[in-house]
Amino acid sequence: MDNKVVTTILGAAALTGSAFAGEVMTPVEETGAIFKAKQKETVEVRFNGRLQMQYDALQGERKESGVETDLNSTNHFYFRRLFFGAKVKLQNGWYGETVFDFAGDENPEVAFDKAYIGYKTNDAFDLKLGFVKVPWGYEETSSSSSIPTIERSAANRFFADDLDFAARHTGVHVGGDLGGGFSYATSLTNSAQGEGSRLGGDAAADNDIAAFGRLQWEANDFLVGADYGHQWNNLVTGDNMQAWTAYATYDVAGFNILGEYFGAGMADAGDSTGYAVRVSYRYDKWEPVYRWSYLENDEFEIDTDELIRRAPVTKVTGPDSEIQSHYFGLNYHHSKAVKFMAGYEHAWAENGAKDQKDMIGGFRARVQLLW
Template sequence: MVCYFGSRLIHWSRIIKYEMNLKAFAILLAFICSGFGLVVHGADQKLIDLLIKKGLVTQAEANTVTQQAPGVDKTLVDLLVGKGHLTQAEADSLGASKVKQAEVPKVFVSPKSKQVTSLKFSGRVQAQYDNYDGVGSGESDRGQFYFRRLFLGGHAKLGDHWGGDLVMDFADEKAFLEGASAWYQASDAIRIDVGQLKVPFGLEETTSSSKTKAIERSAVSRQFAETIKFNARHTGIFAQGKLENGLSYGLAYANAGQNNNSKSDSLKKGRYEYENEAQGWWARLRYDGSNDSVGYYGGIEYGSMPMGGVYEGGDFSAYNLFGNLHFGNLNLDAEFMNGEAEISGGADQEHAGYMIQAAYDVEGGWELVYRFSNVNAADDTVNAKEIIRRANVGDDTVDEMDQHYIGVNYLFQGHDTKLMLGYEINELEDTSGDGGSDVDANGLRAQLQILF
């Protein structure tokens, strides 16, 4: 009799223990689904698969549950109650237990327009250090920490075709409009922007500063964009798109003055100034291709902008040939620019130059960079002060300039977190007989970049 009751007691204790384990498991599962309000996918599907394996639910019942998303948590609890794994009181207590539920994240920012389907914010922090010898007699050396760029931007999409972008730079004393446009994209073949953007001219100039291999752009790039102020940012209408067979294009019809967005009287005029209330145009045609492990692209750009001031009546026109070749860890870039200023009543002035750059990725996030650039022009029209940023330059106009850049980059997290170190060697040639002399201008640059 004792043995009979003892064995029955052991038998019932095992049943009770088994059902308690099942009930605890079911309660835990219901709590997870209820407290976090998950839609069944990924890890949640694994939980349901485990329920099937444990024999708590059948495959047909699981299919019914997943079809009820996003109300899957209540459906699952009801199923467990119906199968006797949970009591109704236990199910009700799960719904009333607010303390155990994870707090739903709150939306702190929402767009004003109800038509916005996507809203993103972006930022770029570039902290930089430059150390440059003084260039010329009596010029002091210069070494300083500063912010090269402090970008903050917003990017919105309104449905499938409309959108807008706004990026400001707060690195200078006054906030600067880095870029802004309202756009319409009908397809990959055509996107129209109206606003202030970079015109399609210059391989380096139109490459984002967050992705350039060298800390500052090359001598020829800065001669056209900073000395002449021919390309870079203009306000107008832009078109771009990808065509078939690797072809793409870019077009711009924009105000002649750089950054001319209604405050033309405060603009820097450049070597040949610009004509007020007048527009210029720029165009690019590019081809991208690949062959086995080799990728490449190349193209041609052309533009023309009316000059102003004493040069009014003439145009500055230029073309650019550019290309890239990349295979394995090696990346090669090159471009050649040539431009001419039509001088009324005088000799036309020509500007020309090129850039060649090689970058090699080393395992572990390291990148080695070498770049050579040359720019030459009419007597005393190469502006060394504009080209060599933040260097004290005495005689800032020369005839020709050679520039070497040797650098090493470490990409902690790709371009998002990147440290750059580079040394520039600038050879300035002034042979016009106006009292100038050949001098060197060498300096060190370092930059830490964070993108978000």
């Protein structure tokens, strides 16, 4: 194969997200795009990105002791996610991936979304060393590019965003297929969430460990699973914390149905119980979706801005506080790479004494481009 053909193949590989594994990647004296892997062991390189442009219009109202007060509103356009990533495979079973998010709340801010070194010997053993999502929560570990709602449920966000329990941790992650439809995943990580490349503060304050585990069974478009996690020091509650979730999802005649249960024991902060049910229906390129979610805390406060993303900042405190949310949405799948989403969410939170009630409602819209 001559240099001109090699240049064409490698240039196309760089643009389409895959590299040609059958030719030696050497530089050539031709104009145009040239791709060269530094290491001879490299057999594939893939580039990818995710852009999510979003609009939020949310309003709130508080009723306390019979008095109604308007809360601050949210009304703006912004980039929800700006991902750029690269994944490499070597010929000896090793691989790696880095994904950066340029859509931080404080500009300019670049954050790790994912960064790990991997090694896979067979389908039963896939090792990742680094910063990824731990196996806890079905909706949480589903990519935002594929879930039919614009934001994840209030019950899910309580564990991932309010308590900093689930989501991304640095450590050792192992998973694989066990046969017969069964699969597993485990993680032994830093207890502190989000520590990607350096300690978030004093080392003595952040040296605790967390463990997570998952077992799933899948057959004939039906999946059922359970996850468990334990933090020896949760930095939000300041104590030991354990949490569990069980879920099932079913695809039938265009419908996708998801049900998930959440539970937690947070020592002096009490227990927590949550539920989420989501139903979507795909008809050609259209996809209506409905989701109901509920969360009740024994002692821990309800932060509406954490559980309903970018909602007005307000807190509901006191024993047996709860939040409930309904989401109605409609998605249009222009192609596999382009999707338009719109949805209305109405939520309310109240304390156990029923003398304080906060109501949040509003519209969201998003356009998504994958490449």
